[in-house]
Amino acid sequence: MASHPEDTAQKSGLSLEEKATIRSICREVEDDPARMMDILLRVQDRFRCISAPAMDVIAEATGLSRIAVEGVASFYAFFSSEPKGRVTIRLCDDIIDRFSGLASVTAAFENALSITVGETTPDGAFSLEYTPCIGLCDQAPAAMVNDLVVTNLTAERVHEIVAALKAGAPPEEVLVDRYAERTPYQRAKEMVSNNIRHAGPVLLGPVPEDAGLEAAVETGPAQIIRTLETSGLRGCGGAGFPTGRKWRAAAATEADRRFVICNADEGEPGTFKDRVLLTERPHLVFEGMTIAARAIGAKEGIIYLRGEYVYLRDLLEEVLADRRNRGLLGPAIMGVDGFDFDIRLQLGAGAYICGEEGALISSCEGLPGEPKTRPPFPVTRGYLGCPTVVNNVETLCHAARILGTGAQWFAGMGTKDSPGTKLFSVSGDCLNPGIYELPYGVSIRDLLEMVGAEDAAAVLVGGPSGTMIARDTFDRRLAFDDLATGGAVVVFNGDRNILEIVEYYMSFFVHESCGYCTPCRVGNVFLQKAIGKFRKGLANPSDIAYLRDLSDTIIETSRCGLGMTSPNPILSTLENFPLVYSAVAKPSADRTRATFDIQSAIENARQLAKRRSHIYDRDFTK
Amino acid sequence: MSDFSFMIDGVEIPACEGQTILEAADAAGIYIPRLCDHEGLRHQGSCRVCTVKANGRSVAACTQPAAPDILVENENAHINKLRRDLVEMLFHEGNHLCPICEASGNCELQAMAYRLDMTEPTQFPYLEPCRALDASHPDIALDTNRCISCGRCIRASQDVDGKGVFGYVGRGIHRRVSVNGDTLADTDAEVTDFAISSEVCPVGCIIRKREGFTTPIGEREFDKALIGHDIEEKRDD
Numbered sequence A: 001m002a003s004h005p006e007d008t009a010q011k012s013g014l015s016l017e018e019k020a021t022i023r024s025i026c027r028e029v030e031d032d033p034a035r036m037m038d039i040l041l042r043v044q045d046r047f048r049c050i051s052a053p054a055m056d057v058i059a060e061a062t063g064l065s066r067i068a069v070e071g072v073a074s075f076y077a078f079f080s081s082e083p084k085g086r087v088t089i090r091l092c093d094d095i096i097d098r099f100s101g102l103a104s105v106t107a108a109f110e111n112a113l114s115i116t117v118g119e120t121t122p123d124g125a126f127s128l129e130y131t132p133c134i135g136l137c138d139q140a141p142a143a144m145v146n147d148l149v150v151t152n153l154t155a156e157r158v159h160e161i162v163a164a165l166k167a168g169a170p171p172e173e174v175l176v177d178r179y180a181e182r183t184p185y186q187r188a189k190e191m192v193s194n195n196i197r198h199a200g201p202v203l204l205g206p207v208p209e210d211a212g213l214e215a216a217v218e219t220g221p222a223q224i225i226r227t228l229e230t231s232g233l234r235g236c237g238g239a240g241f242p243t244g245r246k247w248r249a250a251a252a253t254e255a256d257r258r259f260v261i262c263n264a265d266e267g268e269p270g271t272f273k274d275r276v277l278l279t280e281r282p283h284l285v286f287e288g289m290t291i292a293a294r295a296i297g298a299k300e301g302i303i304y305l306r307g308e309y310v311y312l313r314d315l316l317e318e319v320l321a322d323r324r325n326r327g328l329l330g331p332a333i334m335g336v337d338g339f340d341f342d343i344r345l346q347l348g349a350g351a352y353i354c355g356e357e358g359a360l361i362s363s364c365e366g367l368p369g370e371p372k373t374r375p376p377f378p379v380t381r382g383y384l385g386c387p388t389v390v391n392n393v394e395t396l397c398h399a400a401r402i403l404g405t406g407a408q409w410f411a412g413m414g415t416k417d418s419p420g421t422k423l424f425s426v427s428g429d430c431l432n433p434g435i436y437e438l439p440y441g442v443s444i445r446d447l448l449e450m451v452g453a454e455d456a457a458a459v460l461v462g463g464p465s466g467t468m469i470a471r472d473t474f475d476r477r478l479a480f481d482d483l484a485t486g487g488a489v490v491v492f493n494g495d496r497n498i499l500e501i502v503e504y505y506m507s508f509f510v511h512e513s514c515g516y517c518t519p520c521r522v523g524n525v526f527l528q529k530a531i532g533k534f535r536k537g538l539a540n541p542s543d544i545a546y547l548r549d550l551s552d553t554i555i556e557t558s559r560c561g562l563g564m565t566s567p568n569p570i571l572s573t574l575e576n577f578p579l580v581y582s583a584v585a586k587p588s589a590d591r592t593r594a595t596f597d598i599q600s601a602i603e604n605a606r607q608l609a610k611r612r613s614h615i616y617d618r619d620f621t622k
Numbered sequence B: 001m002s003d004f005s006f007m008i009d010g011v012e013i014p015a016c017e018g019q020t021i022l023e024a025a026d027a028a029g030i031y032i033p034r035l036c037d038h039e040g041l042r043h044q045g046s047c048r049v050c051t052v053k054a055n056g057r058s059v060a061a062c063t064q065p066a067a068p069d070i071l072v073e074n075e076n077a078h079i080n081k082l083r084r085d086l087v088e089m090l091f092h093e094g095n096h097l098c099p100i101c102e103a104s105g106n107c108e109l110q111a112m113a114y115r116l117d118m119t120e121p122t123q124f125p126y127l128e129p130c131r132a133l134d135a136s137h138p139d140i141a142l143d144t145n146r147c148i149s150c151g152r153c154i155r156a157s158q159d160v161d162g163k164g165v166f167g168y169v170g171r172g173i174h175r176r177v178s179v180n181g182d183t184l185a186d187t188d189a190e191v192t193d194f195a196i197s198s199e200v201c202p203v204g205c206i207i208r209k210r211e212g213f214t215t216p217i218g219e220r221e222f223d224k225a226l227i228g229h230d231i232e233e234k235r236d237d
């Protein structure tokens, strides 16, 4: 193929000036390969892509091979090798958005921009993409526009936005009224509603400033850990590990350096409670991290913020700066000699798996977001090989409140196994979607009444990696010994197609599998294809056994929590909505093996031969 | 010298601190099937073919530390079924045509399929990916149609050759092995690299040019004995 001169110019590389820009981006982080995420984020921002020549420059500056840089750049959804539009629009295509008018919003964008999803306009002005849940489920359909977000989209609103952008207005001005005059907090509130529907006593009610940190400074590390253990606090990121025990293990490991990481990756579809805490209680989050640092003897902390929440970056940086100014971060915190601790914000770039603590640590280290082999666990060998506590945003807020108000007070709420309150993010078919802070142990039925969802037919608790339950079990309770959840509660009414929901969630797991291990990388694709057969009415009764069987293999052999839970949408609906499957599974008419779809298998041959099949096309006539 | 012992399928296995279940089993002459793990290379724990149950919990034997008195199940119908599913997934993920493949008979994937009794067509769909052959290098060809993403070439090049010729790119089902440059010819790969040697790639991806079919089919390693025979022969009972 003959190549155009411009192509060759592009291939041969970058201008001297561009190279210098990339080199200075690397120098800003001291050419540290562990800061690869920051380098790539900035290069992507600046050039709208990370090209092969750019990777060469980055590799040289950081002392890595190009393939190592490419491995990272090609892992994250927000990095691209081809140039993206100066305005990149990422529409959330979660099932909630599909049920709230995504199709017409997509059509409006496609019309207004004259491109389809996945394309960039020829002038390089706009790109349009789909992305999984961006944590705005209670105000769907929602989208990211560069580093900002927009909610409650309608076709009319899309046309207004695109018209303004095309007229040359920057996204900031289009999406936020008087952007320049506003504080980061005001900007966030302008774009996103918090929808706090029920404030409980721990997190969303009145919170005294830094009372927990004061208590922690007074009592010292050993007592902090004892207080947390007495409170019975369990991790709010999903797994429910006792927080006191985690901190004790990290404190007990011999090491020169220890780390505290706040997990603000909040990627489980249907979960958005951390977003609200980061907006409304950022001081409490950092207070909790500082207390954890005091307890385990960490000097350095990281808050890992998912790329989808980049609109909160300025707000969080401002709060961090304020805390440094007031001596609540930095050297000698609250005047205590030797109590030094600071926090850096690490932004992600579109990868659900980075919520898994090992993958999160990998990402902070500048690697692809792949989980780490366990053991060792992060508390013994985490970030850069040092003991590391990773806690969810909400867990850290609870910890700060417990230190300030008391373990007994906290343990007196909720249930014996699941003490305290929990934030539930409720979305889907209900009148009042939003955040509810309620004691553990509340029943689904009571929650549904509060949110105005009396006609609910199915409730997904804990997101796709959780459990889908049916009306006959709405008496079940939200607690670790019954329905465990990181906070997501997604409501579906009787008009929704369960198989459509399941198919979407399987496509989510296929998209988000890191690909490291065989069962999750390959098995989930097979599950997705099998559900597709049910959706098309091509499934056999034996396909039901196939689904169960394959799911069991994936669960039993996967390397991390993603693969161990990814078949849950299928397994929990097979269990709780069996008729949905049996109704569409028919014995095969064409005597082929179950799971084999003869019609699509011969489609290619039909087209090549330009005729229909004697055997498989009943209506075949010469 | 051993520090402690544990049991695999009723046999007592001596082990040392720091050994994995798989290493201890190897030394005792018990074969645990594996594809991504290779003696002398870092453990990766990605193929999951070495899955065993340790005290009832499934773990990857190649990364799980041996521990005193654990009860390990290695060979039973259930575990063989899990392993067969995984091996089938690896076949279906790529493009494998054994009868025309240079690796046939020396191929660990094929041999594992035989060992696990994978003798009939499977129920999984074929993914039929489209992957280009890289024949740019004068002495080496790379055909990733048969790649099982074991990463052995990556670790061998990095840790043994000190080079970094190979690496993973992409994520999920699109994750694949690629090279440090636009093509293999752009890299510093040499046919004498350990990563390129017949020992490293378990299948037929890394092909040394001009030495194909020097050993006739029928006389190759796994034509003569099941995969794992070398380890099982060590067993002294």
Ligand SMILES: Cc1cc2nc3c(=O)[nH]c(=O)nc-3n(C[C@H](O)[C@H](O)[C@H](O)COP(=O)(O)O)c2cc1C
Binding pocket: A234, A235, A236, A237, A238, A239, A240, A241, A243, A263, A264, A265, A266, A267, A268, A352, A353, A354, A355, A356, A357, A358, A390, A391, A392, A393, A395, A396, A560, A561, A562
């Ligand atoms: C696939 C996957 C995704 C996860 N995503 C998150 C997340 O977004 N936020 C979170 O806090 N924990 C997430 N977790 C759980 C973390 O691995 C870890 O258990 C948690 O951050 C520990 O904090 P906690 O004890 O305070 O809950 C995820 C786990 C898995 C397996």
Ligand code: SF4
Binding pocket: A353, A371, A512, A513, A514, A515, A516, A517, A518, A520, A521, A558, A559, A560, A561, A562, A563, A564
């Ligand atoms: S289970 Fe999935 S996400 Fe986890 S390591 Fe394996 S491929 Fe990656």
Ligand code: SF4
Binding pocket: B095, B096, B097, B098, B099, B101, B102, B103, B104, B105, B107, B108, B109, B110, B146, B203, B204, B205
């Ligand atoms: S690599 Fe192995 S399994 Fe694949 S075609 Fe060749 S011999 Fe067969």
Ligand code: SF4
Binding pocket: B146, B147, B148, B149, B150, B151, B152, B153, B154, B177, B200, B201, B202, B203, B205, B206
């Ligand atoms: S090329 Fe061979 S050695 Fe390398 S990952 Fe693929 S199968 Fe493994």
Ligand code: FES
Binding pocket: A092, A093, A094, A095, A096, A097, A132, A133, A134, A135, A136, A137, A138, A140, A142, A269, A270, A271
């Ligand atoms: S933002 Fe669309 S579902 Fe969460």
Ligand code: FES
Binding pocket: B033, B034, B035, B036, B037, B044, B045, B046, B047, B048, B049, B050, B051, B060, B061, B062, B063
């Ligand atoms: S040999 Fe253990 S996971 Fe591959």
